[in-house]
Amino acid sequence: MNIVILTGAGISAESGLATFRAADGLWEEHRIEDVATPEGFRADPALVHRFYNERRAKARAARPNAAHEALARLQGDPRHRVTIVTQNVDDLHERGGASAVIHMHGGLETALCAACGHRWPAPAEMAPADPCPRCARPATRPDIVWFGEIPYRMDEIAEALEAAELFAAIGTSGNVYPAAGFVELAAATGARTIELNLDASSRSSVFDEARRGPATQLVPDWVDALIG
Template identity: 60%
Template sequence: MGQYKNIVILTGAGISAESGVATFRDNDGLWEKHRIEDVATPEAFARDPDLVQRFYSLRRRQLNEVEPNAAHKALAKLQRELDGKVTIITQNVDDLHERGGGTNIIHMHGELRKVRCKACSSVHDWREDCAQETECPSCGRAPSLRPHIVWFGEMPFFMDRIAEYLAECDLFISIGTSGNVYPAAGFVAEVRAKGNAHTIEVNLEPSEGASMFAEHRHGKAGELLPALVEELLN
C-alpha cells in the first residue's frame, strides 16, 4: 500500500456499536425505545424538553459503561505514528476516539458530553445530568441549556473545514457508516471528484454507497483496522 501523507477518516455508528454504544437506527426504528422524532429533533425539544433532557442525560451516563475498542485504538496509533496528517471526522457523539488516544477529531454531529446555551451560545463540557432548571455556567440563565448535538433538520458542524480536508486528502477511509445519511454519505463522491485519492470502505457489509469506493474490507472494524493500520504504517 502506498505511503499516504494526508488521510481523512470518516467514522460512523458501527465503530462505536462494537463498544456497546446504542445506535440511532435499529431494525425496529426505535432508538433506546424512543422514536427518533421524539428525542432528536428541534421540534421534539420544543414540544417536550424534559423528555429530551432526560434522554440525553441517560445517554451521557451510559458513556461511563463503555470503553474504546481495538478500532479506536488502531486509529489513534495511526495518528501517532504516520509520517503525515490523519484527520478523523466522526458522526458519533460519544468520546471514544478521544479516550482511545485519538486527536484531531471533528465531531460533525456534536458531542454528548457537552451542552450549549441558547441564550449566550456558550458551550460547556458536561458530564452530569442536565435539566431545564439547570443554569448556564456563563450567563446564569435557565432554561437555556440544550444538548450540544446536531439533531435531524439541523446543519452539521464544521462543514467548511471538512470540505477543505476532503479536498486535500490522498486517502479517504469510511468506517462503520450506513452510506445513507447526508451530508456524510456524500463525502466519498467529493473525494472522487478530485480524482487522485484512494478510497476504502470498512464496514460489516457493503453500505448503500459501496460502489463509490475503490477498495472494500468487510467485517468488524475492531478486527480489520489494526491490520489496515499496520499496512499503512509499513
Template identity: 60%
Template sequence: MKILILTGAGVSAESGLGTFRDKGGVWTRYDLSEVATPEGFARDPQKVIDFYNMRRANARGAQPNAAHLALARLQSEYTRGEVTLVTQNVDSLHEAAGSDALHMHGAHGVARCAACDARWPAPLVMSLNDQCPDCGRPETRPDVVWFGEVPHHLPRIAGHLRTADLFVAIGTSGTVYPAAGFVAEARARGARTVEINLEPSQVAGQFDEVILGPATETVPAWVARVLRER
C-alpha cells in the first residue's frame, strides 16, 4: 500500500511554531501582502529579509515533537509499501526527526538567487548584500514560496496523488490551494482519505475519516495503528 501524507502548520504548533491563523499567529501580527508576496519584496526587500530572519531564528530553537517523530517512525518501519511525506511547512522539523519530506512551500533554511535560481544553506541572518555563490550577484531571497508563486515539486506530488492508496492530511487548514485540493484528487483516483487535525478543516467533509485532537497525541496513535495492521 502506498501512503501519501500532507502536513501543515498544525503538526509543528506544539513545537512552539504557531500556525498562521491561530490567536497571535503570523496573520494577526503582519500584513502578509508586505512580507509574503513578490510585490512586497519588490517594494521593501529589507522588511521581507528581516521578517524571515526573525522566523529563521524562532525556528532554530524548535525541536521535533511526538508527531514528527511518529511520522519518521512510519517512514522507517512501514514494510507493506512506501510512505511519501509532503509538507507545506517551511521549518526543518521533519528532517530533524529523521523524515524525508518534499517541501512544497520551500524552506526558510535555504537561500535562493533571484537571478540564476541557485540555492544554498541560508545563514541565520541573511542580508540583501549576500552574493550568490554561483553567479556572484547580490540577488538573495529566501527560498520560500510566496503567495502568487508556484509551489515546488508539483509534478512529483501529482504523480504520488495518482498512485496513492491512502492519503492523509495532518494539521492543515484546507484553505490554501493547491494543497487543499489534494484530497479531491486522491479520492478521484480511488484512495482512502484521512484527516488528522485539532479541528475540522474547511474540506473535512471530503475525507473518509476525520481524527480530531492534538497532533502529539493523535498522530502517534494513528501511526501505531497503521504499523499494527496486516
C-alpha cells in the first residue's frame, strides 16, 4: 500500500520538544515574526541565530519516542511504500530509524548560505558573521523555511500524495499551509485519510477518521494494525 504520513510538532512533544505555537501566539517566548520570518532575520540576525542555537541544542538532547520508532517499523515493512513528510525541524524521525524523510520546513542540522545557496552540517553554535565554506561570504542562516518562504520538495510531496492510498496526519495543528491542505489532495485521488492527534485540529472534519490521544500510544497501535 502507498502510504503518505505528515507529521507535526505533536509527534515530538513527548520527546520534550515544544510545539510550534502556544495559545498566546508565542514560540518559546518569542514572537513568531521576530524569529521565523525573513524580515525578523534581517532586523536582528543575532537574535534569530541564538534562538535556533537553543532549538538545536534541545533537539540534539531529545530522544526519539515510541511514535517515531513505530513509523520506522512501518517504513520497514516490505508490503508498504511509506513516505514520511514532516513539518518538524528536528531529526528524531531519522534517529528513530526512518529514512528518506522529507523535511518540508528544513532542519536544524544544516546551515544555509543566503548568498550562494550552499548547505553544510550545522555546528552547535551559529552566528551572523560565520563565513560560508563555499563562497566565504558572511551570509550564514539556519536552513529553516520561514513564513513567507516556499517549503522544500513540494513537487516530490505532490507526487507522493497523488499516488497515496492512505494518508495520515500525526500531531499537526492544521493551521499551517500548504501542509494543512494535503488531506484534500490525497482524498481527491481516492486515498483514505486519518488524523492521529492529541486534540482535534482545525482540519479534523475533513478526514475520514480521527483518533485522539498521545502519539506514543496512538501511533504504535495504528502501525501494529497495519502491519498485522
